[in-house]
Amino acid sequence: MAISDKARRFEESVIRKMTQICLQHQGINLAQGFPDFGTPPEIADAAIRAIRDGHNQYARTWGTPNLVAALAEKLREFNRIEIDPNTQVTVTCGTTEAMIAALLATVNPGDEVIVFSPFYENYGADAILCGARPRYVHLRPTPEGGFELDPDELADAFNERTRAIIVNTPHNPAGKVFTRDDMTLIAELCRRYDALAITDEIYEHILYDGREHVSIATLPGMASRTITISGLSKTYSVTGWRVAWAVASPEITGAIRKVHDFLTVGAPHPFQEAGAAALRMPAAYYEQLARDYARRRELLHTALQETGFPCTQPEGSYYILADISPFAREDEDDTEFALRLVKEAGVATVPGSSFYDPPTLGHHQIRFAFCKKDETIQAAGRRLLEWSSKHR
Ligand code: GLN
Numbered sequence: 557m558a559i560s561d562k563a564r565r566f567e568e569s570v571i572r573k574m575t576q577i578c579l580q581h582q583g584i585n586l587a588q589g590f591p592d593f594g595t596p597p598e599i600a601d602a603a604i605r606a607i608r609d610g611h612n613q614y615a616r617t618w619g620t621p622n623l624v625a626a627l628a629e630k631l632r633e634f635n636r637i638e639i640d641p642n643t644q645v646t647v648t649c650g651t652t653e654a655m656i657a658a659l660l661a662t663v664n665p666g667d668e669v670i671v672f673s674p675f676y677e678n679y680g681a682d683a684i685l686c687g688a689r690p691r692y693v694h695l696r697p698t699p700e701g702g703f704e705l706d707p708d709e710l711a712d713a714f715n716e717r718t719r720a721i722i723v724n725t726p727h728n729p730a731g732k733v734f735t736r737d738d739m740t741l742i743a744e745l746c747r748r749y750d751a752l753a754i755t756d757e758i759y760e761h762i763l764y765d766g767r768e769h770v771s772i773a774t775l776p777g778m779a780s781r782t783i784t785i786s787g788l789s790k791t792y793s794v795t796g797w798r799v800a801w802a803v804a805s806p807e808i809t810g811a812i813r814k815v816h817d818f819l820t821v822g823a824p825h826p827f828q829e830a831g832a833a834a835l836r837m838p839a840a841y842y843e844q845l846a847r848d849y850a851r852r853r854e855l856l857h858t859a860l861q862e863t864g865f866p867c868t869q870p871e872g873s874y875y876i877l878a879d880i881s882p883f884a885r886e887d888e889d890d891t892e893f894a895l896r897l898v899k900e901a902g903v904a905t906v907p908g909s910s911f912y913d914p915p916t917l918g919h920h921q922i923r924f925a926f927c928k929k930d931e932t933i934q935a936a937g938r939r940l941l942e943w944s945s946k947h948r
Contacts, residue, residue, distance in 0.1 A: 566681040570910035574894065578904030584936040586856075587904040589728070589874060589925040591793040592932055596841070599792055599834045606829035615825040617817045618809075619647030619801065623828040626835040627801060635760070635771040637784060643806040646813050647799065649823045651758050652678055654785040654802040657819060658754050659686040659720070661811035662783070667719035670710075674877075674911035674918065676728045676756070688719070692913040695730055701868025703732040707741055714745045720752040721745075723772060726759040729877050729911050729923045731870020733767045743775040752808075753778060757786040758800070759873040761842050762849050767871055773803070780805045783812070788827075790874075790927070791845065792834045797827040849874060849926075852933060856926040859937025863944045874927045877908060881920050883947060889919045897922070901943035903936045 574587035585592075594600070611620075619627075624641040631637040639645065648654040655678065663669060665687030671679050673692040683690040693713045695703035714721075723742060725734040734742075746753050753772045760769045773782035787800025800823070802812050816822075856876055857869050865878035884893050890907040898904045908921025926933055 562684055565684045569677060570891075571677060571906050574898075574904050574906050577895070577898055581898050581902060581904075583898045583902040583904045584932060584939065585904045586924045586926070586928065586933075586936055587906045589790075589927055590795040591927045593793060593929050595793045596837070599794070599830055599837075602833035603797075603826055603830035606826035609829075611825045611829050613825065615647075615822050615828055617822045618813045619645055619823070620825065620828045620832070622832040623647060623799075623835075626832040627803075630835045631784075631803065635757075635769075635784070636774045637771055637779070637803065639803055640806070644803055644809050646802045646804075646809055646816050647823050647828060648787075648802060648816055649798040649800070649820045650789065651756055651785050651787045651800040653798075653816065653820055653823075654787070654800045655679070655722075655754070655756060656682050656685060657812050657815045658783045658785065658802050658804075659683070659688065660819075661815045662752055662754075662808060663688045663719045666717070668715070668717045669719060670713050670721040670751075671913075672705075672722075672724070672727075673913045674730050674908075675722075675913075676724060677910050679722050679724075680913070689717075690913070691718070694917075695727075695732060702871065703727070703730045705734075705738050705741065710741065711745060714749045714751065716749070718749050718751045720754050722754050722756065724756040725769070726762060726870075726872025728759065728873050729875045729906075729908075731873050731875060731877070733763060733872040734770065736768070736770050739770045739772050739775060743772055743778050746781055747777050751781070753782045755782065755784050757784065758790050760786055761791045761845055762874055763846065763872045764850055764853060764869070765871070769872075783808060788831050788834055791842075792831075792837075793927075794827070794834075797824065797830070799823045799827045799831045852926045852928065852930065855930060855933045855937070856924060859933065859940060860924065862937070863940040865940075874925060876924045876926065877921050878905075878924060879920055880922055883944065884920070890922055894922050897943075900947070901939050903939050903943075 628641040669688040784803040789795040867878040905922040908918030909915035912918040
């Protein structure tokens with residue numbers, strides 16, 4: 557059979573599959589994390605202008621001068637990371653490409669890569685594609701409904717085969733924002749075991765209750781051993797533009813650029829130009845973004861509470877993991893439940909098992925995304941409430 561061993565070892569994305577199932581049932585899509593509202597008009601206009609101005613051929617493979625310059629400013633002001641934009645940036649097609657390019661550039665087959673579980677499902681497939689052995693470390697649920705690191709379990713996971721740790725903060729799907737203490741511990745272990753930190757900071761601007769976003773590259777000794785990944789998708793509501801970046805030392809960047817060039821040649825040129833405009837948005841934009849997400853978080857959380865799904869509010873990102881126990885039938889797992897929910901209630905979610913290793917740890921959970929218009933969240937809330945009154 558003409559299927560590779562690697563391709564056999566992972567499945568199609570459950571997140572994206574749920575979007576297709578949602579369409580079949582004309583459901584409300586709280587499964588896949590993409591906004592159903594528009595990007596700010598000035599950012600959209602910048603993209604249209606870029607197309608009209610003729611930025612329609614390949615861009616410089618590793619990123620247009622305009623975008624990397626804007627990115628260096630943004631990294632300095634927001635993340636407190638100082639870089640040389642000419643030698644330390646690779647602009648990629650989404651953080652999805654940034655992550656796989658970073659891993660392919662730095663990890664050898666058989667190396668171990670530490671991943672916190674629950675985790676964004678791409679990291680599992682990424683590890684297989686680059687031949688790494690993923691080593692899962694559990695984020696422990698706290699009595700308050702959050703997630704915390706177990707320092708001993710984390711320290712035990714590091715060894716001489718550890719090549720890298722993937723750190724996603726704010727976290728999808730757990731909503732955890734890694735604290736400075738968490739980051740300090742991770743950094744210490746990275747230094748001790750000569751390991752890389754590969755971050756996914758795509759939700760860096762979606763934080764609640766005054767929480768702080770800490771980029772691990774800013775901690776002592778970490779600049780040379782961190783690959784900082786983020787992108788336009790979530791901050792500017794442009795998930796379809798596919799523009800993101802990996803920032804690292806010149807040496808690591810050289811390797812990432814080679815991999816990136818042969819994977820995709822480059823990210824869409826006009827959207828890179830628009831990205832430069834986006835990154836120069838004033839502070840008020842980010843304050844409004846945070847306020848809007850705080851309101852949406854409240855709307856979804858209230859709706860889930862009224863319906864009777866036990867859950868807590870995330871510290872960052874735009875997902876809520878909810879407990880299905882009050883509604884799940886005997887022997888019904890999260891996948892069966894999510895399929896029933898989209899059919900019966902017309903609300904699509906993602907089964908929790910797709911985020912855990914072992915998957916059974918997520919059998920009592922589903923993930924709701926709230927990067928949606930207020931009316932979408934409210935309509936989903938009404939559907940869930942009506943459904944729950946019949947199925948409790
Ligand atoms: N990050 C988003 C999610 O978790 C979208 C994933 C995707 O489909 N690329 O839903």
